[in-house]
Amino acid sequence: MSVAQSVLAVNDDLPIRTQLPVHSGKVRSVYWLSPEDSARLIAQKGYDVAPDAPLAVMVISDRISAFDCIWRAEGDVRGVPGKGAALNAISNHWFRLFKARGLADSHILDIPHPFVWIVQKARPVMVEAICRAYITGSMWRAYSKGERDFCGIQLPEGLAANQKLDELLITPSTKGVIRGVAGVPEADDVNVTRQQLLDNLKVFGFRSATDVDLYETLLKQGFGVISEALARAGQLFVDTKFEFGYVTDSKGTEKLIYMDEVGTPDSSRMWDAAEYQAGRIVENSKEGFRQFLLNHFPDPDIMLNKDRFAERVALARDNALPLQSFMDLSNTYTSVAEKITGQPIVLSDNPKAEITQVLADQFDLIK
Structure with missing residues (x-):
């Protein structure tokens, strides 16, 4: 399996049954379920939400966004291996801990796959x-x-x-x-x-x-x-x-x-x-990637100056970054996730097929 094949870069084309256009953000795509499917799942799964609450399937990707742009690496690698699963695993861990400590609930109702959340609609x-x-x-x-x-x-x-x-x-x-x-x-x-x-x-x-x-x-x-x-x-x-x-x-x-x-x-x-x-800063976050971008291009002001956003978009569109920068970031995400959760991050050979299967078998949400 090549590095390019190991990432989930496009996450808005899954055959999930929905009546609304898929909302695709920088990293996550949201599939809003029909009122009928939402009500059915609430009843079947016993979710602690209003019986008419709108539900959605939220699918994370491995895309990497920094300075409000999506970046790619050499070899047509359009995401960071393990990033999506690591982010979900970390958030899941903290949300569960918050609830256990009596802080507050989250929008997550179910976790059918490492890349997927079933969520309720919130008024932000x-x-x-x-x-x-x-x-x-x-x-x-x-x-x-x-x-x-x-x-x-x-x-x-x-x-x-x-x-x-x-x-x-x-x-x-x-x-x-x-x-x-x-x-x-x-x-x-x-x-x-x-x-x-x-x-x-x-x-x-x-x-x-x-x-x-x-x-x-x-x-x-x-x-x-x-x-x-x-x-x-x-x-x-x-x-x-x-x-x-x-x-x-x-x-x-x-x-x-x-x-x-x-x-x-x-x-x-x-x-x-x-x-x-010891007086040194060692980043274990995306900030290290941001610093890489500031050093990689000759004019860092393009990254920091909102008035030069069009130039920044062109940099992201026209430049494939060194693959090693993505692999270093992959190690950051997966190692942090494993330290926090105590569980390994396992890369999927075919995440789209796995997601489709579980949503068909356990939730009856595939067209």
Whole structure:
């Protein structure tokens, strides 16, 4: 089996029965089930959701996105071997741990295959909930240029790159374009303050001010759970992104849940603890790939400057990266997943055939 054959690069062409067009994101594709199939599965499987809740099959891919572009490697390798299964395994592990610790549920109802989730539709909070334990990445770049106000939080003078912060910082940004909020540009992924959330609850999708408190609590608790577990594996949990949404359970109770993915090398930075103590940064996340891209091309400003996005898209489209960069990233994803879950990541010879078979046999969802 070649490297190109070992990756699931295209995940929006499976013969899953659905009445809506498949929604394909950077990494995941979502197949929304018909009301009839959703109701049937809820009844058959006993999912704790409203009887008329919309369900979907969410299929992850091995595609690699960085700086909002999809990248490929030599030999027509259009994904990172093991990446999709590793991301799902890590998220599954943390979501189960959150539920066991009494934090909150997630949108996942079933896991029929390492690449697949059965999920319930959530009403998303329009905030990417970012928390940071160290000053690095975009925060450090802004700080080093003189910025001190981050989402309404004033940072002190004299901080150094990669320094541990005195407390966990919550620095939310917009999820999608938010319109009509004073001081918030109408663009995706711009920083917002806690006060702006409180002053515009409906716009950001919160039901109440109490739920702003709750999302912050769940964010801090989730970060703490992951940080403690990673510490036992010799890793530092540096920063991460959480997403939240509302669902209604079988009793008609609306609740705030975790959604998307959580605590993965795609959404988080993780550093080797021993190396950090020795004064070195060893990335165990996608950040290492981002740094590779910044060094690989002669003009790194193309990656960082939003005004040069068209040039960035052209770089991703026209350049095949060294295959070794993808294999190094594959090792990062699979080794992190195996450390966290204690289980091996097994590459599939034919993931599409496996997915189709299990969805036919156990869920009757194939056309």
